[in-house]
Amino acid sequence: MSSIKIELRQEDVNKIKEICTSFNNDPQELINVLHKCQEHFGYLPAEVQEVISNELVVPVAKIYGVVTFYSFFTMTPKGKHPVSICMGTACYVRGAEKVLDEFKKELGLQVGQTTNDGKFSLSSLRCVGACGLAPVVMVGDKTYGRVAPDDVRNILKEYEEGK
Amino acid sequence: MAKQKIQIIVCGGTSCNGNQSELLIDNLRLELEANALENDVRVIKSGCFGLCNLGPIVKIIPGDTIYTHVKPDDARDIVSEHVMKGRKVERLLFTDPVTKKVLATERELSSHKKQIRIVLRNCGIIDPENIDEAIAYNAYEALGKVLTEMKPPEVIKIVKDSGLRGRGGGGFPTGLKWEIAYKNKSDEKYVVCNADEGDPGAFMDRSVLEGDPHAVLEAMAICGYSIESHKGLIYIRAEYPLAVSRLKTAIQQAREYGLLGKNIMGTGFDFDIEIRYGAGAFVCGEETALIHSMEGLRGEPTVKPPFPAESGFRGKPTNVNNVETFACLSPIILKGAEWFASIGSIKSKGTKVFALAGKINNVGLIEVPMGTTLREVIFEIGGGIRYGKKFKAAQTGGPSGGCLTEKHLETPIDFDNLIAAGSMMGSGGLIVMDEDDCMVSVAKFFLDFTVEESCGKCAPCRIGNKRLHELLEHITKGKGTLADLDRLKNMSLVIKDTSLCGLGQSSPNPVLSTLENFREEYEAHVTIKKCPAGKCKDLMEYFIISANCVGCTACARVCPVGAITGERKEPHVINPNICIKCGSCMEKCKFDAIIIQ
Structure with a gap:
């Protein structure tokens, strides 16, 4: 599965167990369990999936299947400031591709990657529903609208000085 | 309802939210407190007004004054001038994008004149986080009527007579769907609301859920009563945090008022609603895939029959309807099937909400009677093309639909006419493209989406779409030949015929319709190796x-x-x-x- 090996601390294991119990260890609640776990850990490494597998009594392969099926779940940690560029149709026709290219250039990242210092990660997503502001970029929870390639550097600057 | 004399309604839809409307609300409240007006003036965060490109929007009642492009710093002027002195803040008043006249109220807006608001009746009017306001605007009255005066078959008959068809895209008659679910007897049945709005560029469902969540809850309860179900589930995208939080608040408030839960309104009918989260998979808009996803599985579709109405969630009869379909319901019950059937075209009744986006002046949500022409939508309501450019095409139905061109401008928009024009209604995204857009690239963009979202279960969709995408990639790089165009067409037809679910059956539509309508553009790419719109980098x-x-x-x-x-x-x-x-x-x-x- 994932090449990154991590060691789960006992408290992390307990947290996963607590989440599973809150859904009565019901395998039908797997997606809700995964949502809660990702909220807690930021991503879903193989080790977390193994604990869930034991708790819900679902083969870990099945869980891996579900995690990789849905684009919302990720097995690699996101950056401290996740950058998402909307590639919905409205943003696309208003030039989102050029904005994405600029972010790739500025951050030196491809979509799905995280910077070495863990500060930024880059992803594209499909429509955040703010088509009136197209093209739209989100950094964390903050939305930037009508972004032009020239704005990219300034957006990143907001997050660079230890903010 | 509110005791305060003045209400300041601030749009809390996603576009306005992204433009700091939250901060604006805070500032307004601070200004009011500073002037000891907090008991006289109420600030309300509403759902989408539908004027997304003019946001953030502020509306002041009484008087219905609309302010546009309001910045957080404008809070001071709004309070000191409008609220305290009764003088309108001239610089924030908005000009009609079509007539260029300064308008005082939204009713004067030319784009509003062709619209009829049924689904969006309360959006931008009520505070979606306050059930009292919803009730003041007739929420739960239809449920009361159904529970006390009608038998389930009577409700189903009204829905059938109204001619309401599923707004998720398929256009299946809603009443018929309910009837099938009603006739399948079982100890347990489910009502599911499909709020997995994955079509890129569409934000109708989200706006309804954010602006008027009770409309959906009430309709689900009505559906529950009609098909004899006691359990409702809303399947919503996790990417819509605002809609989720408003739904949760609404469900909680409805339970406290005895409008959901046990013994609703003392009639002995039980119905409760739970929220289930999607996790970003377009195919989950397909009802069988959606049901699998709710069961904690990969969201892969299965062959129909059996239809969900026979064997759905947990193997029990399940009725799945889209958010917009549900939002049409209580007006139908209150005003009658004949009223609803009087709006729209012969085979498509009522209204349709469209999310207008792309190269158009008035980006936003509109609701028009079925049968409105494309020209009216784009040029009269949408205010025409940005920067005075030339209209080239409009994509309806998102990645599953096709493009409509100049020759379709007079086509009345309804389910059947769109299919005849090689597109489809879809959920209601309407993306406008101008002369600068390359249709080959647009087709490639949609295929890119389908390839990523194909669940991989059936070969035509998994492999075929990938091949289609490769061919388009080739053509945009100047490596295509004329024979490739025939190959595109043949492969598209095979994928359509042989795919398992709606995703694969419709994914070649953007290719087929652009090929049909813009063949000369494809030919320019493969023969003289030029991109007429100047979009394809390798050909420039x-x-x-x-x-x-x-x-x-x-x-x-x-x-x-x-x-x-x-x-x-x-x-x-x-x-x-x-x-x-x-x-x-x-x-x-x-x-x-x-x-x-």
Whole structure:
């Protein structure tokens, strides 16, 4: 599965167990369990999936299947400031591709990657529903609208000085 | 309802939220407190007004004054001028994008005149986080009527007679769906609301859920009563946090008021609603895939029959309807099937909400009677194309639909006419494209989406779409041939015929319709290797018109690869072998000396 090996601390294991119990260890609640776990850990490494597998009594392969099926779940940690560029149709026709290219250039990242210092990660997503502001970029929870390639550097600057 | 004399309604829809409407609300409240007005004036965060490109929007009642592009700093003027002195803040009043006149109220807006609001009846009017306001606007009255005066078959008959068809895209008659679910007897049945709005560029469902969540809850309870179910589930995208939180608040409030839960309104009918989260998979909009996803599985579709109405969630009869379909319901119950059937065209009744986006002046949500023509939507309501460019195409139905062109402008928009025109209604995204958009690239963009979202279960969709995408990639790189165009068409038809679910059966539509309507554009790509719209990078060449070039050197300085040479005050030239076609020089040139050939 994932090449990154991590060691789960006992408290992390307990947290996963607590989440599973809150859904009565019901395998039908797997997606809700995964949502809660990702909220807690930021991503879903193989080790977390193994604990869930034991708790819900679902083969870990099945869980891996579900995690990789849905684009919302990720097995690699996101950056401290996740950058998402909307590639919905409205943003696309208003030039989102050029904005994405600029972010790739500025951050030196491809979509799905995280910077070495863990500060930024880059992803594209499909429509955040703010088509009136197209093209739209989100950094964390903050939305930037009508972004032009020239704005990219300034957006990143907001997050660079230890903010 | 509210005891306060003045209400300031601030749009809390996603576009306005992204434009700091939250901060604006805080500032308004602070200003009111500073002037000891907090008991007289109420600030309400509403759902989407539908005027997304003018946001953030503020509406003041009484008087219905609308302010546009309101910044957080404008809170002071709104309070000190409008609220305290009764003087309108002139600079924030908005001008009609069509007539250029300054308008005082939204009713004067020309784009509003062709619209009828049934689904969006309360959006931008009520506070979606306050059930009392919803009730003041007739929420749960239809449920009361159904529970106390009607038998389930009577409700189903009204829905059937109204001619309501599923708004998720398929257009299946809603009443018939309910009847099938009603006739399948079982100890347990489920009502599911499909709020997995994955179509890129569509935000209708989200706006309804954010602006008027009780409309959906009430309709689900009505459906529950009609098909004899006691359990409702809303399947919503996790990417819609605002809609989720408003739904949760609404469900909680409805339970407290005895409008959900046990013994609703003392009639002995039990019905409760739970929220289930999607996790970003377009295919989950398909009802069988959606049901699997709710069961904690991969969201892969299965062959129908059995239909969900026979065997759905946990193997029990399940009725799945879309958010917009549900939102039509209580007006139908209250005003009658005949009223609803009087709106719209012969086979498509009622209204349809569209999310207008792309190269159009008035981006936003609109609701028009079925049968409104494309011209009315784009030019009268949408205010025409941005920057006075030429209309080229409008995509309806998102990645599953097709494009409509100039020759379709007079086509009345309804389910059947759109299919006849090679597109489909879809969920209601309507993306407008202008002369600068390359239709081959647009088709490739949609295929890109389908390839990523194909669940991989059946071969035609998994492999076929990938091949289609490769062919389009080839063509946009100038490596295509005329034979490739026939190959595109044949493969598209095979994928349509042989795919398992709606995703694969409709994914080649953008290719087929662009091929049909813009064949000459495809041909230009493969024969003379040119992109007429100037979008396909590999087929472009940047060129400096020496007569226009004054030798300011701006282009040479901005060029990242040093492809531009020339002496100061002398015309420059671009070396096509070094040029990476980034377009920076063209953006910098003030003399229109750089063109694409």
